[in-house]
Amino acid sequence: MNLTLKIWRQDGPQVAGRLAEYQVSDISDDMSFLEMLDVLNEELITKGEEPIAFDSDCREGICGMCGLMISGHAHGPEVTTTCQLHMRSFKDGDTITVEPWRAEAFPVVRDLVVDRSSLDRIIQAGGFISVNTGAATEANNLPVSKPKADRAFDAATCIGCGACVAACPNASGMLFMGAKITHLSELPQGQAQRDARVVSMVNQHDHEGFGGCTNIGECSAACPKEIPLDVISTLNADFRKAKQA
Amino acid sequence: MTDTNTSADLPGGDLFTLGAPIADTKAPDGPIENRWTKAEFNNRLVNPSNRRKLSVIIVGTGLAGASAAATMGESGYHVKSFCYQDSPRRAHSIAAQGGINAAKNYNNDGDSVHRLFYDTVKGGDYRSREDNVYRLSEVSTRIIDQCVAQGVPFARDYGGLLDNRSFGGVQVARTFYARGQTGQQLLIGAYQAMERQVANGTVEQFTRHEMLEVIVKDGKARGIIARDMVTGEIETHLADVVVLASGGYGNVFFLSTNAMGCNVTATWRAHRKGAYFGNPCYTQIHPTCIPVSGDHQSKLTLMSESLRNDGRIWVPKRAEDCGKDPREIPEADRDYYLERIYPAFGNLVPRDIASRQAKNVCDEGRGVGPLVGDFRRGVYLDFSAALARMSEEAVAEKYGNLFDMYQRITGESPYDVPMRIYPAVHYTMGGLWVDYDLETTIPGLFAVGEANFSDHGANRLGASSLMQCLGDGYFVLPNTIRNYLADGPFEPVSEDAPEVVEARQAVEDRISTLLSINGDRTVDSFHRELGNIMWEYCGMERTEEGLRKAVDLIRALKDEFWRNVKVLGSADTLNQSLEKAGRVADFLELGELMCIDALHRRESCGGHFRAESVTDDGEALRDDENFAYVAAWEFGGEGSAPVLHKEDLVYEFIELKQRSYK
Ligand SMILES: Cc1cc2nc3c(=O)[nH]c(=O)nc-3n(C[C@H](O)[C@H](O)[C@H](O)COP(=O)(O)OP(=O)(O)OC[C@H]3O[C@@H](n4cnc5c(N)ncnc54)[C@H](O)[C@@H]3O)c2cc1C
Ligand code: SF4
Ligand code: FES
Secondary structure, eight states: OOEEEEEEEOSSTTSOOEEEEEEEOOOOTTSBHHHHHHHHHHHHHHHTOOOOOOOOSSOSSOSOOOOOEETTEETOSSSSOGGGOBGGGSOTTOEEEEEOOOOTTSOEEETTEEOOHHHHHHHHTTOSOOOOTTOOOOGGGSOOOHHHHHHHHHHHTOOOOOHHHHHOTTOBOHHHHHHHHHHHHTSGGGSTTHHHHHHHHHHHHHHTTOBOOOSOOHHHHHOTTOOOTHHHHHHHHHHHHHHHO | OOOOOSGGGSTTGGGOEEOOOOOOOOSOOSOHHHHHHHHHHHSOOOOHHHHTTOEEEEEOOSHHHHHHHHHHHHHTOEEEEEOSSSSGGGSGGGGOOSOEEOOOOTTOSSOOHHHHHHHHHHHTTTOSOHHHHHHHHHHHHHHHHHHHHHTOOOOBOTTSSBOOBOOTTOSSOOEEOOTTOHHHHHHHHHHHHHHHHHHHTSEEEEOSEEEEEEEEETTEEEEEEEEETTTOOEEEEEOSEEEEOOOOOGGGGSSSSSOTTOOSHHHHHHHHTTOOEEOTTOEEEEEEEOOOOOTTOOOOOBOOGGGGGTOEEEEESSGGGGGSOGGGSOGGGEEOHHHHHOTTTGGGSOHHHHHHHHHHHIIIIIOOSSEETTEEOOEEEEOHHHHHHHOHHHHHHHHHHHHHHHHHHHSOOTTTSOEEEEEEEEEEOOEEOOOTTSBOSSTTEEEOGGGBOSSSTTSOOTTOHHHHHHIIIIIIHHHHHHHHHTTOSOOOOOTTSHHHHHHHHHHHHHHHHHHHHOOSBOHHHHHHHHHHHHHHHHSSEEOHHHHHHHHHHHHHHHHHHHHHBOOOSOTTSOOHHHHHHHHHHHHHHHHHHHHHHHHHOOSOBTTBEETTSBOTTSOBOOOHHHHOEEEEEEOOOTTSOOEEEEEEOOOSSSOOOOOOOO
């Protein structure tokens, strides 16, 4: 198929960006969206134009490194990561707009690449269980019921891609943070730090410039790992309880 | 055992020279069960107040690097951690699917530390070191305890206890798993432990930083040169000790299951500075990957090996049926070739065997799937029996995310049509040569995880890399490195020291050369061509003639690269072509060494199949008489032949046997 691409080009954080238009042809259904961009980049380099910078690594939908706004949708029209989006989701003749994640907490580095280190800093604020290496007891001493284990697991599958933030009109990071809070709160190991964790993570989140949650639900709808919206309820409940304690 | 004295007596001996034998002198003696305990006790201690004054650089934040950084940080050392991604959580370990082994014997099926040790040595085709593997088996149980304490959500049964499954090459269920995302969950655990140390101030984190050189002063590793990939700044980082946890080099084949950024630069730069490279040609080919669909493809996707627990592998008996809809081929016309040839292990034979047999049936013309050229490269992995036995929900519970991934990539649902799979490059058993302390031949330079060579021999069993990476990072390295650090405090190194200036200058020169060539071929086109050469001649099957040809082809390609590569843009911004160019330049050098290593090893072992060394019934034939050694390669200098040092492998506790899974 032949496509028209409008792609965000920006040389650096301090420079203004613009949408540039490119044509690509002979794109096959089997290509992933990123492979289509690879093809375009090879053409650009051959012509002497600088290729478009975008992030990716695993290309298997698990590292969370890729992430583009594709015609207004985080990761594109399907519920998946950009690297697992295949061109069979598009039609011959389509015009596709490609932009970076937009949020104050994710400054643009170059073209489609943004800086998501704010998510690491939220984890640093308390997204862990404090156990030194070697201090662990025998693993089967801590049984976890299947329903709790399953819910913890579902929340733990967050890949830290930031699509939830990009999709949210408030650029809130509550789904990402709620996923971590829920993962750790469901487990017996996570109880000791439960209250302190939620308070310091929420403070960090606000400090980084993420917006507040107003229950719009775009985050969960865009999340490639289908993290349920109710992790935000768990987060809020834990936060209220911690504040009362 | 090895009686050849000059390289001239060895195949390909005109391409390298033979150096003095090498040995691991650090493993304690005595009964193997006591050696690690003895080492832990004998290794000197560093008192807590002195630890603060000692600094450690760790390159890599995968399972090996993140677990090491967390543990060293907790101990109170000052750690600087580097990775090329935007967050440590994205290291390639995140992609591991199937699981992690540990000798917990929770299933009462006869597992033990000794059996895990035995299976691993046998699975590695008797080309790994007994001492290292025993230690790995020993620490395995503690890894699970540590991860559970961190909140890693392993699969559990209805009683709330941990669940297990079995993996290729073994007959006990010792694999712990977290759906098909074990690597992700383990890495997030290690990453969180490391971020906790970042908050505590013991670990300093440098993301989007690429290490491009090691600094060696007075014979010791004392730091690295790294490029800030956002600003382009070339930075000098000095420390008392350097640890490389930079992963494997499977991307030398261009197409592999590895993440796009995986590279050999960190270990190759160390090799050029004096670290020996162990068994570079040992590549693991994974049997269950989604077959190639066309020329544009950027990578291959693994379907976890755990699928072989319930999926049955077959191809049509007759070549005429290969183009048919598999559902229309009756049972009687299907060849379940693994179950037929290896009744005891069936679909669960080790990876090298499953891969080779898949290649054999495709080479015979019985492959399935679309014609790529005039050839079908695929075999069926069929779940219809499991679906009939277990209900769709139960299958989805176990494999749902893998099935979804397969459908997304191929457009076909494995619930309806059998999956198609084919072998692909997956893992590299070779890596920097290390001794029992995980120290390379450069004092003060350690290597952990996939970046070292030590534990897997010629073939890695499933679920044992995650075990090795975490074992190294949480338990082994922190206990061996202290013996080195106990010599501290070390004399400070100045940024103006000639060794530092030289390392930095070398990096700057290389970058400016790459940017100034301005030829007319893209970096990727060189990488693809190198990958084709490697797969064709140094892939699943190798011949003397092919390997010689590959060496010539790679030399010519390398020459063209430095004359004709086109890298646009500048050095002082994010420049992804520049990053790739540096990595491909190193892959070109590594590729040549891999071919020379493969050429000199005229035996078949593990996934390394030499057409000249085969048993009467077509299986790989090992040659213990001549090749029971580790090949440790020394860099011979620019344009000079590499030097081969042999480390004889001595088996005191396990009898060397022809491996059989029949
Ligand atoms: C798809 C897939 C599935 C797998 N499944 C399993 C499984 O089920 N069980 C199992 O046991 N094994 C599995 N493996 C193998 C296993 O995942 C890897 O061997 C292991 O994770 C390697 O970990 P590591 O810590 O050594 O390196 P990696 O996780 O590869 O990390 C390398 C680190 O080094 C950094 N780095 C590299 N070079 C540089 C440089 N020059 N400068 C700065 N930083 C650098 C990277 O940024 C990264 O942080 C699988 C592998 C793949 C590809
Ligand atoms: S919650 Fe979903 S969208 Fe948000 S970072 Fe995690 S995986 Fe990505
Ligand atoms: S590249 Fe890893 S999730 Fe897309």
